[in-house]
Amino acid sequence: MTAHQVVTRIDGALADHYLSLVADGDEQAAAELVLGLLDDGVPAQRIIVDLIGATQARVGELWAANEWSVAREHAATAAGERALAALAGRTPPVGRSGRPFRGRIALACVDGEWHGLPARMLAELLRLDGWRVDYLGASVPGRHLITHLHQTGPDAVALSCMLPTRLPRAHAAITACRAAGVPVIAGGRGFGPDGRWAQRLGAHAWAATGEEAVTRLSVDWPPPYVSDLSPDGPNLGDEEYTHLVRSRPELITTAMQRLAAAYPEADHYDQSQADSTAEDLGHIVDFLAAALYMGEPAIFLDFTRWTAEVLQARNVPPNALRAGLHLIQDQLSDFPSAADLLNRASTQIPKT
Ligand code: B12
Structure with a gap:
């Protein structure tokens, strides 16, 4: 692929090329490719979901199959983070264009959850849809999240959990957010197939993907406030x-x-x-x-x-x-x- 070729959609060849760049840990080239796509008119959302996100899933498969070492996976993930940051730098937030924000969202990974990139992708998708997003990062202890809520008064908390082992901490965070009166949208594969465990832990909503979360938050938010935890809650303290x-x-x-x-x-x-x-x-x-x-x-x-x-x-x-x-x-x-x-x-x- 040459630099001057105009690309209007993300196809297999382009995805393979991007994978080869991140496989090589070439952060700079990965970021340049992403910016080139933006310049060619490919929507930022498509780059985030169909290129950066889809490549991460392939990276995971290559690591699981022992074709890639952990170090190579880490380097590839770092390149993905850099590419996403480059894209974010090129797409200014709604607030700067004079239009009002839809609202404010605090986005955090559950305590002990180090998969920050999926949440970061969601943060950019929400930002592109007009939200002011406070991205608090990976592994946010519950008490810090709550302090942030009291300081900023957001319209929603988006909580990311990629590992089921973090569900007890997710439960504690969701309970504390509810007590602070802020509705929670949960996401990430840690909440189980179809997000079945999110509701049991008291989340107000769940979305499978970043794009689904964008739709959910734009059409029916805030959800009706429910003060009690669902009766079939987990065996806390078992x-x-x-x-x-x-x-x-x-x-x-x-x-x-x-x-x-x-x-x-x-x-x-x-x-x-x-x-x-x-x-x-x-x-x-x-x-x-x-x-x-x-x-x-x-x-x-x-x-x-x-x-x-x-x-x-x-x-x-x-x-x-x-x-x-x-x-x-x-x-x-x-x-x-x-x-x-x-x-x-x-x-x-x-x-x-
Ligand atoms: C990169 C990676 C890592 C990196 C993370 C670096 C980073 N900065 O993110 C590192 C090396 C730290 C890591 C560590 C581990 N990892 Co890992 N990792 C991955 C990998 C390869 C990619 C993750 C990713 O970025 N995916 C790309 C995005 C696009 O995925 P996505 O799920 O589709 O994301 C969307 C949704 O989840 C949703 N979403 C996410 N958050 C939220 C939040 C809200 C509110 C909403 C609405 C939606 C939403 O929106 C996203 C965008 O559309 C995955 C494999 C994979 N296929 O995903 C494994 C994976 C997530 N890891 C896994 C495991 C097991 C681990 C470790 C336990 C491994 C180990 N033996 O040490 C540790 C645990 C670390 C910890 N305590 O957190 C498992 C989890 C299995 C499970 N759920 O039971 C996976 C799935 C690998 C597998 N089994 O195939 N990992």
Whole structure:
């Protein structure tokens, strides 16, 4: 593709070219390509969704299939962030054109949620639609979010959660926003298929994509204010959930100490393999805790199924994951729901 070619739509060849730039970590070229598209008249919304967003999804697939290292994924994500920032710099906010804003929105990722780019994309889409957006960034602790609400009095909070493990924190944030009288629109795949967990946590609305959120907020916002949390709310404070959260460090340390006995290949692990294993055990505990909190086995079973595939792509046999599950399960014999879930996860992993 040459610099002077006029491009009016995003097709496969262009997407491949952009992917090759971010694959190379070439932030500058990625940003230039995006600005060139804007100059050629491609709407900013299409660039955000069909190019930057769609490429991120491909980046995820390449990492999961072990074709890309974590470092390469990080560099590509950084290039995507730079391209988005370049685009934002070229499209001034409505307020500067003299037209009034539609309203003001505080947009934040849930505490512990580091997937900032999807939320940043949403921020730009909302801004392009005429909202004043306060983008608070990744991992925003609930108390800081609430302080911000009191200082700025927005019309809505948009809360992003890409990982189900952050749902307990999302619940706390949504509850606090409701108490402050600000309606919440939730989004991100962490809220489950069709956003089914968003409503149970008390969110006023949910949208699958940034564009859907733009439509939702432009046609029927604010929603009728509902002061009570839905009656089938999650098991906040459930004894098993609380135990898992409190004993997380001990569960992982004990599992690591017993690992070589349960899975002899681990005896030869180098430091980085041992670190990855400890990290994976942490994810097992976190997803298990989230599944118990929400009373949703699928949160844990989907995670273990996906982890088995990711490990397989890295030549780690299913038995390694099964051993990890058993090592946690052995420490939870007094916790029937947790033990049952670990058992179910273990039986669904392929034998070889
Ligand atoms: C880049 C990336 C990262 C980067 C994030 C950097 C950054 N600055 O964002 C880093 C390296 C930090 C990362 C870390 C992890 N990641 Co990651 N990551 C990704 C990846 C490849 C891309 C994310 C992205 O930008 N997607 C592009 C956008 C467009 O996706 P989107 O979901 O369609 O976004 C739209 C909607 O979600 C919606 N939306 C988003 N927020 C909101 C909010 C509101 C209010 C509304 C209405 C809508 C809305 O609008 C967006 C725009 O249309 C995805 C794979 C993927 N396919 O998405 C995995 C992915 C999200 N990661 C995953 C995981 C598991 C992890 C880790 C746990 C990995 C690990 N083993 O350590 C950690 C956890 C970190 C943490 N605590 O947050 C999983 C999550 C699985 C799950 N939900 O159970 C995914 C899906 C990979 C997978 N399984 O295929 N990750």
